[in-house]
Amino acid sequence: MLFARQTPPRKTVVDVNQIVTDGLTFLESRCAGQQIELVRELDADLPPLTADPFQLNQVLVNLVVNAIQAMPDGGRLTIRTSRRGERIAVTVEDTGIGMSDEVRGRIFLPFFTTKEVDQGTGLGLSVVHGIVAAHGGEIAVESSPGAGSRFTISLPTDGAPGGAEG
Numbered sequence: 172m173l174f175a176r177q178t179p180p181r182k183t184v185v186d187v188n189q190i191v192t193d194g195l196t197f198l199e200s201r202c203a204g205q206q207i208e209l210v211r212e213l214d215a216d217l218p219p220l221t222a223d224p225f226q227l228n229q230v231l232v233n234l235v236v237n238a239i240q241a242m243p244d245g246g247r248l249t250i251r252t253s254r255r256g257e258r259i260a261v262t263v264e265d266t267g268i269g270m271s272d273e274v275r276g277r278i279f280l281p282f283f284t285t286k287e288v289d290q291g292t293g294l295g296l297s298v299v300h301g302i303v304a305a306h307g308g309e310i311a312v313e314s315s316p317g318a319g320s321r322f323t324i325s326l327p328t329d330g331a332p333g334g335a336e337g
Contacts, residue, residue, distance in 0.1 A: 180223035180305050187220050187227070187252055187259050187326075188213045194231040195250060198239070206245030214253045218328050226302045233295040234263040234322050241267030241320060257328050258308075264321040270314040278312065 191213060202209045231250075238248050246266035253260045270278070279300040303310045307327050314320035 180226055180302070182221050182223050182306075184219045185222050185224045185227065187217055187222075187261060188215075190224055190227050191231060191250055191252060191261065194228050194235070198232070198235050201239060202248060205239060205242065207239060207242055208245075208247045210247060210249040212249060212251040214251075217252055217254055217259055220259055220326060220328055222306050222326065223302075226305070230299050230302050230324060231261070231263070233299050234324075237295060238263055238265035238267060238320070241265050241269075243268075246319070254328075255325065258325045259328055261324045261326075262321060264319065266319040269316045269318045269320055271316055275312055275314055279310075 191211070195209065195211065199209060235248065235250070242248070242265055248266075249262070249264045251260075251262040251264070253262075278296045300310060303324055303326070309325045311323045311325070312320065313323075
């Protein structure tokens, strides 16, 4: 349903580290219950970002939940923020099962899933992709079977509510 009714971002000035901190608070107990070490590496000197805080939270939650599901036997989940020139990067990295090249090439397609029928709709990553694109951002994925996955979201720091200026 969310995929079908995506709305344009309602951008305000946000603190990315606060969005990450708030989002992880909601998921900490789930990580602990599944023997997943949660590591935060948040850059204290990030500039503010013009973005929709609710949509960025959705991105974070979707990526973290996928990472948790990719580590059924526990592992390490690292959430990192950093500044890269005029962009802010948010990285979600897990030590889970990883993905083949074939799977990785399809993960952003609506309704594509590798999960059991009752475990997911296949919309989470397509929603993530749509939100990141609506913010003028990019998403990069690195993964290989047995070696975990790394999703890096890169968002522009300049812009104003309603769209980027340039």
